[in-house]
Structures are given as C-alpha cells and as structure tokens.
Amino acid sequence: MxxxxxxxxxxxxxxxxIEKYYDVYKFFSYSRNEKMQVALKRRFPNVEIILGxxxxxxxxxxxxxxxxxxxxxHAAALKHVDSAENSPIHAIKSNIxxxxxxxxxxxxxxxxxxxxxxxxxACVADSNYGYTKxxxxxxxxxxxxxxxxxxxxxxxxxxxSHGSVIPYWLALKSKNQPLPLTHxxxxxxxxxxxxxxxxxxxxxxxxxxxxxxxxxxxxxxSVNMLKLAKLISNDIVNIGLRPGEKLNxxxxxxxxxxxxFVDGKYIIVKQEKxxxxxxxxxxxxxxxVEFMNKEEMMSTIMEADEMLDRSLLETRVY
Numbered sequence: 001m002x003x004x005x006x007x008x009x010x011x012x013x014x015x016x017x018i019e020k021y022y023d024v025y026k027f028f029s030y031s032r033n034e035k036m037q038v039a040l041k042r043r044f045p046n047v048e049i050i051l052g053x054x055x056x057x058x059x060x061x062x063x064x065x066x067x068x069x070x071x072x073x074h075a076a077a078l079k080h081v082d083s084a085e086n087s088p089i090h091a092i093k094s095n096i097x098x099x100x101x102x103x104x105x106x107x108x109x110x111x112x113x114x115x116x117x118x119x120x121x122a123c124v125a126d127s128n129y130g131y132t133k134x135x136x137x138x139x140x141x142x143x144x145x146x147x148x149x150x151x152x153x154x155x156x157x158x159x160x161s162h163g164s165v166i167p168y169w170l171a172l173k174s175k176n177q178p179l180p181l182t183h184x185x186x187x188x189x190x191x192x193x194x195x196x197x198x199x200x201x202x203x204x205x206x207x208x209x210x211x212x213x214x215x216x217x218x219x220x221x222s223v224n225m226l227k228l229a230k231l232i233s234n235d236i237v238n239i240g241l242r243p244g245e246k247l248n249x250x251x252x253x254x255x256x257x258x259x260x261f262v263d264g265k266y267i268i269v270k271q272e273k274x275x276x277x278x279x280x281x282x283x284x285x286x287x288x289v290e291f292m293n294k295e296e297m298m299s300t301i302m303e304a305d306e307m308l309d310r311s312l313l314e315t316r317v318y
Contacts, residue, residue: 001026005069005111007054007102008076009047010036012161013117016193017073017200018044028067030060031076054098057105064105071204072114074102077133080163081121084129085243095132096139103143103150111148113207115200116140118154118215120189120249120286123256127244137215141271144213151210153203154217154269156189156251156286158196159300165225166304169232178235184226186247187286191220192303202266215269217251221296222286228297252284 002025006014009029018027018040027047031037037049052059054076064072077095078084084091099116106114122133140150159166169179195218203216229236241247252260252267257280261268267280282288292300 002070003028003067004071004073005030005064005067006073006075007031007060007098009073010040010049011075012158012164012193013075013155013196013200014073015040015043017197018047020194020197021201022046025071028063028069030054030063053094054101055093057101060101061105061108064109064111068109069111070113072102072106072111073200073204074099074114074116077117079119079129079161081127081129081244082242084132085127088128091128091132095129096135099136099139103139106150107143107148113204114140114148114150115203115207116150116152117200118152120154120156120251122154123253124250126246129244141213141215146211149207149210149213151203151207151213152215153196153199154215154251155196155199156191156220156249158193159190160193160304164304166228166232166301169229170301170304173233176235178237179229179233180239181226181229181236182239182241182245183247184238186225186241186245187222187291188225189220189249189251189286189289190223190292190300191218192300199266206268212271215256217267217269219265219267219284220251220289221292222289223292223297223300227294228301231294231297231301248285248287250283250285252280254283257282257284 004025005028007030008014010031029047030050030052032053041049050063054060078091118133118137121130122137125131125134137152140152144150172179199218256269258273259269260280261274262278
C-alpha cells in the first residue's frame with residue numbers, strides 16, 4: 001500500500017481524499033490544527049496525524065524523511081482572499097515559503113509524485129492569494145523531473161469547504177441573521193469535495209505516465225451568487241466587493257487555451273501546444289460556461305448542509 005503524506009490533511013480536500021481512498025492508501029496527515037487533526041483521527045483511526053506547519057522547514061523535512069512517502073498532496077495554504085489581502089506576509093510564508101519547503105523535502109527524499117492544490121484565483125491573478133498560488137504553480141512545474149514529479153490540480157470553489165460561503169450562509173440562516181452578498185452579479189465556478197478528491201487522484205495516476213509537468217482541472221458549472229443566496233434566505237444584505245475580489249474567476253486563461261488537452265470532463269494544461277482538435281477555444285471562466293439550474297443549486301446546498309452538521313460535531317471540544 002502506497003504511503004500518502006498530505007499537508008493540511010485535516011482540511012476539506014485532505015479529509016475528502018482520505019474518506020474516498022481510505023482503503024487504497026496509507027495516510028499521514030500533516031496539519032497545525034490540533035482540533036481538526038483529532039477529529040480526523042476519530043473518523044479514520046488508521047490515519048497517522050502529525051502536528052506541524054509547512055512554514056516550519058525543520059519539522060516538515062524531518063517528518064517527510066522519517067515517513068518516506070510515495071506520494072505527497074500539498075493542500076495546506078492560507079486560502080481566503082480577504083485574509084491574504086490583510087496579511088500578505090503571512091500569505092507569502094504559508095503559500096510560497098511553505099510550498100518551497102515542501103518541494104525541497106520531496107526532492108531530498110526522492111518522492112515520486114507530488115501534487116499541489118491550486119485555485120482558479122491563480123489564473124489571471126488579481127489578489128495576494130491569487131499571486132501566491134500562481135507562484136506556487138510555477139514553482140511546482142519548475143521543480144518537476146522524471147524522478148521527482150511535481151504537478152498541479154487547479155480547483156474552482158469547493159462548495160462544502162470549511163469557511164466557504166454556503167456553510168457560512170446556512171449557519172447565519174439558522175440564527176435568523178441576514179446573508180451578506182458582495183455583489184449580485186458575482187459568479188463562481190463550483191464543484192463538490194468528492195469531485196475534488198477524484199481530480200487529485202487522477203493527477204496522481206496520470207503522473208505515472210506523463211513525462212512533462214501538467215496542470216489538471218475539469219469542466220465545472222457556474223453559480224450566480226445572488227440566485228444561490230435566494231434559495232437559502234430572502235434576507236440578503238449587499239456589502240460590496242471585498243479587497244481582491246472579482247465578479248468572475250477564470251479557470252483556464254486565453255493564453256493557456258492553446259496548451260489545453262480536453263479529455264471528457266478533464267482539462268489538462270501542458271507545456272507544449274495542442275496541434276489537434278481536443279482543446280479549449282478561448283478562456284474558461286465563470287462568466288462563459290453553463291450555469292447550474294435551480295435543482296443543481298438546491299442539491300449543492302443540501303450536501304453542504306449535511307457537511308456543516310458533521311463539521312460542527314467534529315470540531316466540538318472534547
């Protein structure tokens with residue numbers, strides 16, 4: 001059984017991956033959040049939990065050296081746009097220096113496959129969070145060799161992630177409080193935590209046959225945030241765009257489109273140009289793709305509601 005070391009392993013993406021592939025890999029979760037690590041261990045007793053931060057190079061290198069993982073999933077990051085705008089130094093330490101520490105630990109220990117979790121905000125970046133993730137992508141692609149492979153998964157919004165808008169709105173609704181909306185024309189590309197886990201596993205499997213580095217993403221539907229909010233509550237307050245926010249996000253840029261290879265629902269960005277027909281024409285953004293209908297949005301809300309209930313239970317102080 002291959003050993004998988006996950007930074008930020010007790011977060012949404014890490015725990016979703018562990019849940020889906022619990023019987024496939026041997027897991028080691030590396031995270032600074034003790035409460036969430038303990039909750040993860042209670043759900044998945046076979047997972048080894050390690051307290052540590054990616055900014056702590058000594059701790060990270062020591063643990064990777066001791067475990068000698070076959071695969072690393074780099075999910076740890078400062079993820080919120082407004083936090084990164086207010087604390088750029090912390091964003092750099094976590095998202096850039098932490099990623100560099102992870103790269104060096106993986107290279108030093110000849111880890112065969114390392115996959116980083118990125119975001120659509122790294123594409124055509126216009127915020128501190130986006131800038132740091134864009135640099136992380138470039139660092140991973142530069143570090144790639146045939147022996148130690150580094151690839152990237154680029155996400156849209158994971159609809160059930162900790163601190164994301166749907167669980168936040170549901171929590172406010174349960175307290176009869178208004179839902180804050182930054183702009184009625186804001187659209188976001190969205191997919192589920194289960195799809196996120198599958199995308200990461202595909203990157204791991206594809207790295208075995210791909211010689212060159214790649215950015216892996218997938219087709220997603222867009223969600224208009226006003227329509228989504230109205231399905232939860234009619235009590236909505238427009239608070240205006242926060243620093244670093246945009247009305248629409250781009251998953252694949254126009255510049256990258258000629259380097260894309262479309263395989264069913266998956267979109268792979270490679271270094272070489274695609275000379276065939278299975279490629280994107282123009283950018284892929286939340287403004288120009290198919291939107292979720294009411295039933296799809298309701299399904300997403302209901303799944304997020306179930307995740308919120310479990311999250312509140314798991315993070316209770318024992």
